[in-house]
Amino acid sequence: MSPEDSFPIQNEAISLMQKDAELAQLLPFEELSQDQAEDILSQASVRRVPANATYFNEGDSAKNFYLLLDGVLRVVQVTEQGEQVVILHVVPGKMFGIAKAFENDTYHATARAASEGVALSWPSEVWDEFIAKYPGFLQATRSAVGERVEEMQEKIVEMATLQVEQRIAHAILRLVRQTGKETEQGIEIDFPLTRQDISEMTGTTLHSVSRYMSKWQKDGIVNSGRRRVVVCRPQDLPV
Amino acid sequence: MSPEDSFPIQNEAISLMQKDAELAQLLPFEELSQDQAEDILSQASVRRVPANATYFNEGDSAKNFYLLLDGVLRVVQVTEQGEQVVILHVVPGKMFGIAKAFENDTYHATARAASEGVALSWPSEVWDEFIAKYPGFLQATRSAVGERVEEMQEKIVEMATLQVEQRIAHAILRLVRQTGKETEQGIEIDFPLTRQDISEMTGTTLHSVSRYMSKWQKDGIVNSGRRRVVVCRPQDLPV
DNA sequence: TCTGTAATTTGCGAAATCGCAAAGTACTTT
DNA sequence: AAAGTACTTTGCGATTTCGCAAATTACAGA
Numbered sequence: 072m073s074p075e076d077s078f079p080i081q082n083e084a085i086s087l088m089q090k091d092a093e094l095a096q097l098l099p100f101e102e103l104s105q106d107q108a109e110d111i112l113s114q115a116s117v118r119r120v121p122a123n124a125t126y127f128n129e130g131d132s133a134k135n136f137y138l139l140l141d142g143v144l145r146v147v148q149v150t151e152q153g154e155q156v157v158i159l160h161v162v163p164g165k166m167f168g169i170a171k172a173f174e175n176d177t178y179h180a181t182a183r184a185a186s187e188g189v190a191l192s193w194p195s196e197v198w199d200e201f202i203a204k205y206p207g208f209l210q211a212t213r214s215a216v217g218e219r220v221e222e223m224q225e226k227i228v229e230m231a232t233l234q235v236e237q238r239i240a241h242a243i244l245r246l247v248r249q250t251g252k253e254t255e256q257g258i259e260i261d262f263p264l265t266r267q268d269i270s271e272m273t274g275t276t277l278h279s280v281s282r283y284m285s286k287w288q289k290d291g292i293v294n295s296g297r298r299r300v301v302v303c304r305p306q307d308l309p310v
Numbered sequence: 311m312s313p314e315d316s317f318p319i320q321n322e323a324i325s326l327m328q329k330d331a332e333l334a335q336l337l338p339f340e341e342l343s344q345d346q347a348e349d350i351l352s353q354a355s356v357r358r359v360p361a362n363a364t365y366f367n368e369g370d371s372a373k374n375f376y377l378l379l380d381g382v383l384r385v386v387q388v389t390e391q392g393e394q395v396v397i398l399h400v401v402p403g404k405m406f407g408i409a410k411a412f413e414n415d416t417y418h419a420t421a422r423a424a425s426e427g428v429a430l431s432w433p434s435e436v437w438d439e440f441i442a443k444y445p446g447f448l449q450a451t452r453s454a455v456g457e458r459v460e461e462m463q464e465k466i467v468e469m470a471t472l473q474v475e476q477r478i479a480h481a482i483l484r485l486v487r488q489t490g491k492e493t494e495q496g497i498e499i500d501f502p503l504t505r506q507d508i509s510e511m512t513g514t515t516l517h518s519v520s521r522y523m524s525k526w527q528k529d530g531i532v533n534s535g536r537r538r539v540v541v542c543r544p545q546d547l548p549v
Numbered sequence: 550t551c552t553g554t555a556a557t558t559t560g561c562g563a564a565a566t567c568g569c570a571a572a573g574t575a576c577t578t579t
Numbered sequence: 580a581a582a583g584t585a586c587t588t589t590g591c592g593a594t595t596t597c598g599c600a601a602a603t604t605a606c607a608g609a
Contacts, residue, residue, distance in 0.1 A: 559601090
């Protein structure tokens with residue numbers, strides 16, 4: 072984290088959180104008193120990251136853990152050959168960079184902003200303090216880990232059993248569930264997403280993604296454009 | 311768990327643990343006093359599971375968590391089409407069935423014995439008690455979760471970027487690392503393992519596994535037989 | 550408006566992998 | 580010893596998917 076893009080918590084973050092009552096529900100702070108919430112927030116910094124920049128990189132010392140307030144980010148790994156693989160996406164209200172929950176002292180993947188993002192961050196040293204002081208925090212970290220394991224498990228099963236077309240469909244449907252916004256034409260995935268991005272989520276090539284999406288476009292199942300995916304008839308995507 | 315194959319901890323388990331000093335190092339009990347270890351052990355049951363039987367099934371109420379003492383087990387998921395997918399293997403010294411660490415009240419995968427196994431089990435209710443009383447326990451659970459996430463992440467990257475031949479090689483090498491025993495011919499994977507099993511680990515067919523392993527056999531890289539895999543020259547397996 | 554860049558589409562041949570079928574082999578049970 | 584079962588091997592055609600190339604389109608910046 073470079074010093075110039077991280078600040079002690081200010082009105083900005085508090086207003087961001089108050090702005091969205093629904094978001095506040097998702098925070099690990101839900102079962103806390105006003106005082107406790109203020110204690111936790113007082114130790115947080117706000118971090119704003121432009122699209123395609125990283126919150127941290129694989130191998131970095133795990134100095135902080137984060138809570139995403141706005142934007143979407145990808146957790147990615149890069150192979151020795153330089154191929155990117157998207158492990159999962161993080162949406163607002165979710166914690167990330169929680170190396171402490173894995174007894175790690177470095178991050179084991181890179182967190183890259185898919186769209187401009189805002190996150191709260193805490194120094195990893197307060198992790199154990201929060202666990203000890205706030206029972207809801209332990210529970211929140213467990214849930215975060217559990218969701219993550221669940222999602223990775225699903226992904227392994229999909230990659231092991233489905234063909235490319237179905238894997239692409241599943242990946243799109245997952246993003247629809249996680250970030251979908253209603254529009255007149257259908258449900259739109261709420262951040263810029265290229266064919267290449269989708270191929271990195273599904274272990275295929277951008278060409279194959281394009282071929283299948285063109286077919287779905289013809290069939291009126293999706294309505295996608297440059298860096299944009301709208302799903303009109305989710306139920307008609309293949310299994 | 312059926313009542314007839316689970317017993318309060320007896321000399322059997324204690325002797326099993328004392329028998330193998332190395333194993334004792336791996337236990338989450340390492341930093342405990344004799345008294346504390348006895349407290350923990352006194353609440354455990356011993357469970358013996360024959361090869362191909364399950365410790366628990368996906369969807370079961372998560373009544374217990376486990377520590378594997380002997381044998382190897384597979385964590386598997388079954389698709390709607392009945393295809394088995396092996397998520398990972400558990401070897402002696404590792405905890406499993408730790409739904410509590412994910413804030414789940416049911417198991418989200420099936421644990422099936424690859425070879426006859428012995429495990430300690432505790433009722434899930436004591437999880438939080440152990441966490442509170444024994445700091446080393448929290449650390450051990452974090453490490454267990456961290457290793458698991460790490461392994462799943464690796465698997466996702468492999469499935470996304472490698473061809474079938476390389477995926478098979480990686481799967482075999484991982485088992486060699488986890489369970490390999492030195493023999494005169496090379497390193498043997500220490501439990502019965504069929505071509506079908508390997509295909510369920512790598513998202514391919516038993517036929518493809520057989521074809522590649524036959525090739526490696528011809529090249530003297532492996533020496534495998536019925537339900538048996540010995541790797542002679544691990545460094546010559548493809549990437 | 551023009552120009553350059555990034556993203557997408559599409560065609561076509563090559564390669565990888567599967568699916569089916571059949572035969573061979575090792576182990577178990579009777 | 581014989582029979583049965585589970586596991587493995589192998590061949591071959593069908594299918595999926597890739598890789599490369601080229602053309603097209605959308606958007607951003609000058």
